[in-house]
Amino acid sequence: MTKRFPAIGQILGASILSVSAIGGAAFAQSELNVAMKSQPPTLDLHVTSTNTVRNVGAHINEGLFTFDENFQPKPMLAESVARSDDGLTYEITIRQGVPFHNGDELMAEDVVASLDRWMQRSSFGRTLARYVESLEASGDHSVTMTLNEPASFVVTALTTWRAGPFIYPAEVIEAAGEERITDPVGTGPFRFVEWNEGQDIILERFDDYAAVDAPASGYAGKREAMVDRLRFVFVPELSVRRIGVESGDFDMALDVDPDSFDQYQDNPDVVSFLGAPRMTTLIPNKAEGVMANPALRTALQAAVCVEDVLPVYGGETFWRADPSITWQETAWWSDAGSELYNVCDPERAQSLAGEAGYDNQQIRLAVSSDDESKFSVAQVLQQQLQMAGFNVELEVRDAAAHEATLDSKEAWDLAISEHTYRTHPILHSHLQATWTGWWESEERDRLVGEFLVASEEEAHEIWDKIHALYFKDVVVIKIGDYFEHHIAADEVEGYANMPEPFFWNVSLSE
Amino acid sequence: MGAFLVRRLAGMLVTMFIISTLVFIITNVVPGSPAALILGEDRTPDQVEALNRELGLDRSVPVRYVQWLGDLVTGDFGTSYYNDNSVASVIAGRLEPTLMLTFTSALLAVAIGIPLGIIAAVYQGTRLDYASMVVALMGAALPNFWLGLLLILLFSLYWSVFPAAGYASIFDDPGDTWRYLVLPAITLGASHAGVIARMARANLLEVMGADYLRTARSKGLRERSVVLGHALRNSMIPTFGVVGVALALMIGGSIVTEAVFAIPGVGRLLIESVLRRDFPMIQGVILLIALLVALVNLAVDIVYALLDPRVRYA
Numbered sequence: 001m002t003k004r005f006p007a008i009g010q011i012l013g014a015s016i017l018s019v020s021a022i023g024g025a026a027f028a029q030s031e032l033n034v035a036m037k038s039q040p041p042t043l044d045l046h047v048t049s050t051n052t053v054r055n056v057g058a059h060i061n062e063g064l065f066t067f068d069e070n071f072q073p074k075p076m077l078a079e080s081v082a083r084s085d086d087g088l089t090y091e092i093t094i095r096q097g098v099p100f101h102n103g104d105e106l107m108a109e110d111v112v113a114s115l116d117r118w119m120q121r122s123s124f125g126r127t128l129a130r131y132v133e134s135l136e137a138s139g140d141h142s143v144t145m146t147l148n149e150p151a152s153f154v155v156t157a158l159t160t161w162r163a164g165p166f167i168y169p170a171e172v173i174e175a176a177g178e179e180r181i182t183d184p185v186g187t188g189p190f191r192f193v194e195w196n197e198g199q200d201i202i203l204e205r206f207d208d209y210a211a212v213d214a215p216a217s218g219y220a221g222k223r224e225a226m227v228d229r230l231r232f233v234f235v236p237e238l239s240v241r242r243i244g245v246e247s248g249d250f251d252m253a254l255d256v257d258p259d260s261f262d263q264y265q266d267n268p269d270v271v272s273f274l275g276a277p278r279m280t281t282l283i284p285n286k287a288e289g290v291m292a293n294p295a296l297r298t299a300l301q302a303a304v305c306v307e308d309v310l311p312v313y314g315g316e317t318f319w320r321a322d323p324s325i326t327w328q329e330t331a332w333w334s335d336a337g338s339e340l341y342n343v344c345d346p347e348r349a350q351s352l353a354g355e356a357g358y359d360n361q362q363i364r365l366a367v368s369s370d371d372e373s374k375f376s377v378a379q380v381l382q383q384q385l386q387m388a389g390f391n392v393e394l395e396v397r398d399a400a401a402h403e404a405t406l407d408s409k410e411a412w413d414l415a416i417s418e419h420t421y422r423t424h425p426i427l428h429s430h431l432q433a434t435w436t437g438w439w440e441s442e443e444r445d446r447l448v449g450e451f452l453v454a455s456e457e458e459a460h461e462i463w464d465k466i467h468a469l470y471f472k473d474v475v476v477i478k479i480g481d482y483f484e485h486h487i488a489a490d491e492v493e494g495y496a497n498m499p500e501p502f503f504w505n506v507s508l509s510e
Numbered sequence: 511m512g513a514f515l516v517r518r519l520a521g522m523l524v525t526m527f528i529i530s531t532l533v534f535i536i537t538n539v540v541p542g543s544p545a546a547l548i549l550g551e552d553r554t555p556d557q558v559e560a561l562n563r564e565l566g567l568d569r570s571v572p573v574r575y576v577q578w579l580g581d582l583v584t585g586d587f588g589t590s591y592y593n594d595n596s597v598a599s600v601i602a603g604r605l606e607p608t609l610m611l612t613f614t615s616a617l618l619a620v621a622i623g624i625p626l627g628i629i630a631a632v633y634q635g636t637r638l639d640y641a642s643m644v645v646a647l648m649g650a651a652l653p654n655f656w657l658g659l660l661l662i663l664l665f666s667l668y669w670s671v672f673p674a675a676g677y678a679s680i681f682d683d684p685g686d687t688w689r690y691l692v693l694p695a696i697t698l699g700a701s702h703a704g705v706i707a708r709m710a711r712a713n714l715l716e717v718m719g720a721d722y723l724r725t726a727r728s729k730g731l732r733e734r735s736v737v738l739g740h741a742l743r744n745s746m747i748p749t750f751g752v753v754g755v756a757l758a759l760m761i762g763g764s765i766v767t768e769a770v771f772a773i774p775g776v777g778r779l780l781i782e783s784v785l786r787r788d789f790p791m792i793q794g795v796i797l798l799i800a801l802l803v804a805l806v807n808l809a810v811d812i813v814y815a816l817l818d819p820r821v822r823y824a
Contacts, residue, residue: 038782041548041592049550123552163552178564180594197595197603198774198782199677235675235772236782239659244674247666370785400542400787407546407558419551429552436551 030508031229032492034501035241035250039198039234044181045166046114046121051420054161054500055254056201056232060101061166061186064092064111065159069218069498071330071423073159076212076220077106077167077187079141087150087453094141098210100169101191108137113170115143115158122163124427128154131452150453156424161219161500189225189504203230216505218498226494226507245270245487251508252488254501258314261485268490274317275484276499277327279419280309280377281476287438288409290361297474298340299352303388304381305344306480312376313482321480325428325470326463328481332425336464337471341478346388353389363392366412368402374416377479381416406436417476421499425463426452430475439475518811522804529800533793534578538571542787544591565591578793587797588790592783597794601776605798607677608775611698611767612760614691618699619706620753622649626703627710627749632737634715642707650704658697658770665693675772694771698764702756709752713745720744747817754810758803 040052045061064078075081079093098106112135119129131151138144145154158165172183184192187210190203205225214221233250235241241253242260246269254275264272282304284291291297310319322328323338343349363385367378378394385392395412397405405411415436422428429435431448444466451462470476488495494506545561546553562568569577581588587597623646630642666674672693678686717723718741726736765777776795783791 039593041786042594048548049552050548121557123554123557126554163550182594196774197593197600198779199772233676233772234774236778237659237675237770237772240662240675240770240772243662243667247670247674249666249674249676398542399785400544400547401540403546404541404543407543407555417551432554434554434556 030227031231032227032252032503032506032508033231033233033250034503035233035235035244035253037234037236037238037241037255039201042180042182043184043192043195043201044176046118046125046163047180049123049162051500056203057166057184058161058188058500058502059190059203059230059504060184060188060192061168062188063158063160063164063166064094065155066219067159067161067423068220069496071218073155074214074217074220077111081155083154087152088147090145090147090154091138092143092145094143095210095212096141098187099208100187101185101206102169104169106167106187107140107170108143110170111143111167112137113173114167115145115165117173117176118165122165123429123432124157124160124163125165127426127432128157152454152456152459153424153426153452156426159423160427162420162427189223190230193229198234200231200233203232204228216496218496219500219502223504225504227503230503242487245489248489250489251492252486252495252501252503254484254486256485256487258318258483258485260487261314261317264487271488271490271492273486273488273495273497275486275497275501276421277320277329277481277483278421279325279327279481280374280479281417281419282381282479283415283417283437283476284474285409285413285415285437286440286473286475289413290358290363291413293356294473295356296353296358299349299356299358300385300390301340301349301471301474301477302343302352303346303349303385303390304342304477304479305384306342306478307344308384309377309380310480310482312373312380314485317483318485319480319482323471323478325430325467325476325478326425327421327423330423332460332463334464334467337468340471346384349388349390358390360389360391363390363413364395364411365392365414365416366395366397366402366405367416368399369396370399370402371418373482374418378416409438418482425466430470431466437476439473441469441473444469444473514815515812518808522808525804526797526800530579530582530793530797531575533796534575535571537787537789537792538574540787544787544789547786548592567591578790587794590783590788590791592786592788592791597790600779600791601794601798604774604776604779606679606681607773608761608764608768608777610680610687610691611694611764611773611775612757614688614695615699615702615760615764616753616757618695619702619756622699623703623706624710624749626707628714628737628742630707630711631714631718632733639711643711646704646707648704649700650708652700654697654701654766655770657700658694658767661693661697662770675770677771677773677775690771690773694767694773697770698760698767702760706749706752706756710745710749713748714741717741717745747814750813751810754806758806761802761806762799 036052036055038052040056041050042053043057045053045057062076064076065073066076068074077095077098079095082091094106094108094111100106115135118125131147131149133146133148135145168181169185172181172185189206189209191206193202193204195201205228211222211224216222238257242256244250245253261272264270284297286292306321313319321342323335323341324333326332326334365378365382367375369375382392382394406415430439433440447462447466451459454462491509492506493509545558549557549561578588589596590600626642626646630639633639662674665671672689677690680687723736723741726740764775765781768775768778780795783795
């Protein structure tokens with residue numbers, strides 16, 4: 001049995017069916033082993049957007065809201081939310097009788113402490129913080145957030161997974177102070193047991209877990225730990241992650257190579273999952289150097305042929321050409337400005353470059369050697385751009401040196417980025433002038449300002465304008481989308497295959 | 511003997527100081543941002559700045575060096591940039607798998623290498639000699655990662671005899687420890703077994719032509735007694751040196767084997783820390799490896815000195 005990822009809804013439907021089918025299964029002493037490439041730097045969910053942290057931490061901590069299978073926010077630790085008519089006050093009621101893993105009940109003060117810290121420490125939290133006048137407990141189980149001007153994205157921001165507003169007990173927040181949280185206590189279906197440095201992290205079922213009384217849908221609804229122990233094992237070697245699932249040492253392996261996909265089609269013991277779509281872009285440095293010239297960026301954009309680049313991600317199942325900066329599966333998909341996508345016209349590029357005053361100056365394409373797919377993308381693009389007359393040189397560094405290079409305005413001209421999915425445009429880091437590539441634009445600032453306070457219908461129109469601006473300013477050159485590849489032993493049941501892997505409601509068949 | 515030991519220990523201290531300084535300089539001048547890796551792709555410059563402050567990276571390299579050296583003298587190895595744990599406690603937790611792997615591999619290398627070398631020397635020029643040396647060369651020439659993957663494929667996937675990856679602590683589950691160690695120990699031990707076999711053969715052959723062996727033979731001793739009783743002991747002194755070097759190399763060279771078999775040892779810790787620019791951790795691990803290598807060398811020297819008085823008075 002092999003699942004593809006043609007339409008998320010379809011897969012989710014199938015997965016949810018299998019969840020409900022095993023809903024009544026009796027628990028045995030069981031352990032689910034998930035092999036992942038590397039260990040997380042921390043289990044503090046507020047401070048980093050690194051996916052290894054969420055893969056583990058989101059089983060321990062929960063937020064006030066979360067996304068359902070259609071990527072609509074649904075209450076998780078919140079009971080309900082009421083917005084005042086002027087749009088300036090949000091009254092969030094918190095579910096009663098929800099215990100933390102330390103036995104204390106979730107109270108409003110925990111929510112206030114967690115959100116306060118999140119609004120200081122998380123890049124997304126700080127976006128919301130700009131609109132927040134005050135945040136206080138208005139009762140034991142209610143919190144009032146007052147804004148300084150109406151903003152339509154409050155609930156979406158509170159639903160974020162990436163560096164999201166996960167709730168910790170107030171004393172854990174206080175104990176952490178300015179440092180990272182080292183005591184991962186939450187309300188989730190699994191509680192933290194131990195972290196064997198370099199080897200594994202072990203969680204176990206939290207027996208007193210208070211589940212939401214609603215059917216499971218995406219990340220939302222009823223969560224249930226169907227196994228006694230959940231173990232995340234760190235296995236750096238790709239082939240060993242694969243063999244481990246095939247031999248039964250692991251139940252699931254995250255992030256394996258697309259080339260193995262075909263091989264698992266005929267293997268009844270292993271199930272292949274196409275994971276979340278991710279997006280590949282070529283980022284020009286808009287602050288300094290040769291690419292700071294917008295006309296030259298437009299010329300470069302015209303030379304890119306995405307169909308020659310995307311096969312580095314494997315067979316056609318693993319990629320798609322798509323102009324949108326927002327994900328095809330969400331309501332925010334847009335093709336505004338897409339006449340500048342995948343133009344693939346080297347001659348036009350050449351003449352535009354001439355008009356832009358390009359005189360064969362060297363263009364530095366920075367890339368990390370640690371990331372095979374980005375490196376391959378860079379090689380194909382280099383060749384493509386050289387054929388169109390651009391003097392592109394690859395500058396290869398290891399990940400740490402590469403990331404440090406990207407933080408310096410003088411050090412690079414082009415870079416490859418692979419973004420994880422975003423469920424809402426506001427979650428795109430490109431929109432911030434401080435993000436890699438430094439997009440300074442008054443028009444963007446004005447449009448984003450309008451976008452954040454607009455009604456939903458208006459917001460879509462404004463988003464189209466911002467989207468067109470992406471292409472006009474050549475903020476990033478969109479290459480396309482590609483999919484991650486995860487594998488599971490066929491005993492694994494109920495895996496929902498959402499963009500963020502999670503293992504509640506997942507069981508092992510006998 | 512006492513003066514010899516004092517001399518060696520003083521030399522060791524100087525070596526450790528030089529290594530620590532070099533390691534500090536090299537790790538701190540190599541470009542790379544630990545904060546960027548920790549914060550992820552959505553980081554903002556002020557987040558990077560704040561984390562650099564938290565990590566103490568806003569201070570200059572000389573200031574950091576003096577502080578680090580001061581802490582080191584008091585036994586404080588610092589705190590990991592990456593996950594905020596104490597360097598000493600992380601290394602202590604990672605030491606057991608590496609030591610177990612190294613000693614098992616060394617035992618295996620000696621148990622295979624020395625008999626192979628003896629057979630090759632005794633039957634010099636015969637097919638047995640050539641066959642032994644081909645095996646030894648193969649062991650020495652096969653890349654660790656390739657041999658490791660091949661063993662996993664055969665023994666984990668096809669025959670399900672040993673687990674593919676991981677480690678069980680000897681304090682928790684000694685029965686499981688050896689199951690996890692067999693394949694990595696063969697992988698790491700194979701290359702050293704080959705080198706030891708070749709050295710054992712060469713040294714034995716050198717001794718075999720010595721005058722005192724001709725005397726032994728002319729006394730009417732059987733060849734077995736000549737080889738095992740007289741030749742072997744003398745030829746073992748240089749071979750013992752090679753075993754010492756192999757042990758030292760394995761401590762530093764377990765990196766690849768640990769990565770392939772997902773063994774949470776210091777070798778893997780080192781490579782992970784380098785990739786993350788976790789400076790305190792890199793410095794701690796390299797100091798530890800240097801110390802272990804120095805200790806192995808010291809032990810070899812002491813044994814040499816005990817065996818051969820000329821060394822003591824040189």
